[in-house]
Structures are given as C-alpha cells and as structure tokens.
Amino acid sequence: MRHVIEQAAALQRSGTRCVMATVVRTWGSAPHGPGASMLVAEDGRIVGSVSGGCVEAAVIAAAEEVFAGGPPVVARWGVGDEDAFAVGLTCGGTIEVLIREVNPETPLDRVSADLAAGVPVALVTPLEGRGSLAVGPGTVSGSLGGAAADRAAVLAAEGMLGRGESGLVSTGEEEVSADGRRGAGSPAGPACEPGRELLVQSFAPRPGLLIFGATEFARPLAHFGAALGHRVTVCDARPVFADPGRFPGADEVVAERPDRWFEAHENLIDPTSAVCVLTHDPRFDIPVLTRALRSPAGYVGALGSRRTHEDRMVRLRAAGTTEAQLARLRSPIGLDLGGRGAEETALSVLAEIIAVRRGGSGLPLSAGTGPVHGPWQPER
Incomplete structure (x- = not known):
C-alpha cells in the first residue's frame, strides 16, 4: 500500500488526475486484504493491485467511468458471479472495492x-x-x-x-x-x-529486519528484505565488511559490535522485528542472541549447521538463556527449500520470517485442502 500512496501523493502534487481503487471487504480466498489499493492515472499509468491480476482490467474500466464524471462506486466481484468469471476471479473468493477519484483535498x-x-x-x-x-x-x-x-x-x-x-x-x-x-x-x-x-x-512503521554479520549471505537478504517493505539494518563489528556500498538496499549499515548495537537500540525492537544473526562466530553470535531472545522481537534466527546449532545451544544455556527463550530461536535459520548459495538461502530466511509473521505453516499449498488465502490478519 505504501508505494501506491506515495505515487498518488506525487500525482496529486503534479495535478494529474487519478482514481484509487481500494479493497474494503473480502470473503473466502482473496490475495489481498482490506486496504490494498490500485491506482489508475489519467495518463494510463497503473500502480498496485486489488487482486492477483484477476479483476484489474474491470477496475480500469470502472476508473474510466469515474474520470468521465461518474460517481464513486463500490464494486463487488466473486467466484459465483458471471462477471467474476468474465474478468478472471476464479480463486474462490469475493472482493468488494471502492473506486473513487483522488481529490485535491485528500491529505x-x-x-x-x-x-x-x-x-x-x-x-x-x-x-x-x-x-x-x-x-x-x-x-x-x-x-x-x-x-x-x-x-x-x-x-x-x-x-x-x-x-x-x-x-x-x-x-x-x-x-x-x-x-x-x-x-x-x-x-x-x-x-x-x-x-x-x-x-x-x-x-504502521515498516517492520525492522536486523541483520548481524555483513557476510555474503547478508547482501541478498538485505536486498530482498527491503523489496518486501522492511527497514533494513546491517551491523558488523568489522569495518571492512560494514561497507554501505555492499548493501545499497539497506537503510543503515553500522560498524559496531552486534550486542552493543542491540543494547543501544533495544527500545526500537517490537513484535514485528526480525533478527537474523549471520556472523557464524560465537564471539559475536552468543552476546547478541542472548539479548535478542530476551527481547520482544517476533523472529530470531541464526545461520549455521546442525552441529553449530548444538554448540550454540550449549553456549546460550551457559550464558543464562532460559529454555522458553531458546524455544524461540530459529536455528538453523530458514525454511527447507533445498536451496544453495546466498540468494536461495536469503529466500528461505525471508519465507520463514513471513510464515512466522503471518501465521503460515510453511508447508506446500498442494498438501492442504483449505483456502489458499486464509482469513486476512494484520502483521504480527
């Protein structure tokens, strides 16, 4: 939604007319929840989406009627409607969309x-x-x-x-x-x-993605994380690795001991925060993981093999971490995608973060029988 609002504000400032279509209600399986928006500019530009691509053409047609002087409308498309099949909404859900022009007074x-x-x-x-x-x-x-x-x-x-x-x-x-x-x-x-x-x-503010360890695995993780709407921080005690030029998608790159950075910024950590420890060195891993597992962060993961994980658990217990806190640790980090290399590892890590945040099972959709899109809920 953010990029749609930002583009709408830019068009409003330039005096370009635009129509915003926004999901107001959903029933059954729907790819986007209430609040998801699509922007149709008078010059033909399209930004955002209200479905998985099913009804966008119909939304554009409705926007053209609004540009021609028609009133705002609330349109409904559902799998049981002939119109739904005509525009391609065959996912089994129903969506209701408000379509109205962005007026100059809209703040x-x-x-x-x-x-x-x-x-x-x-x-x-x-x-x-x-x-x-x-x-x-x-x-x-x-x-x-x-x-x-x-x-x-x-x-x-x-x-x-x-x-x-x-x-x-x-x-x-x-x-x-x-x-x-x-x-x-x-x-x-x-x-x-x-x-x-x-x-x-x-x-709400962007969820934080805190990456400790400016390794090669951190580069695609920062890039993909930013693309998914996170505020990305990369922190490493080694200045030669903590080079902002290596992480163009990150909001900040910091040369500092991870545990010291975490202690100084603990007030910024909330249940939407994801902590990824990639240093693969117990001198840095254990101090920051000890703090992260005691924090309200919604996701805490650490890179390493199963042998590294077992050694890490011993060290964390020795540092006073409780069993309840240890149960929060995602280690080895990421979902089992069978991937190799930094990019595929980053993909598996972000897939796990999304599953934890959204309450997903992480299982193949083909293994289930329920709706592809469950009841919509805000980020945790």
Missing part, C-alpha cells in the same frame, strides 16, 4: 510524509460523500465535512491504527468507542451521523 502529502518518517498514520475515506482524514498519534488532517463526523472518524481510526488493522467501520446512532468498535454511548462520546461507513487504511 495524501501528510500520509506520505508520515510514512517516510516512520510515524503510524491512518487514511479515513467514507464510502459515500466527499472528504477524507489523515489520523496519527494526536494529529488530524483533512475533514469529512463536519465536526461531529470528524470526531467519530478520529476515534474509529485511532482504534484501527492501534491494532494495525485496515477495513470498514460504521458510525451510526450508536457511538464509536476509543477502540474503534460500536457500542452504547457515554456522555463523553461524540454524537454521530447515522448510517455512515468509513474505510480505514492503517499504515
């Missing part, structure tokens, strides 16, 4: 700036009517056309943003609570206009 510059600064922000768009809001921690830009509607939307967006969720919320005769859900009103709550549905797109 995309604010959303884009917050994304660049790593500040959480939500874009709020009504399914009907004009106006939109950008909502961040204690800040609001734009308007839905009235103070009461704005207050209700802000409360809803703050709740969704706090949970890292995108999707629809309703404001009506009931009031919207601070967690973004409807319920009985309280005297302090805002009065809401009836029957309005709002699409909330939440943008």
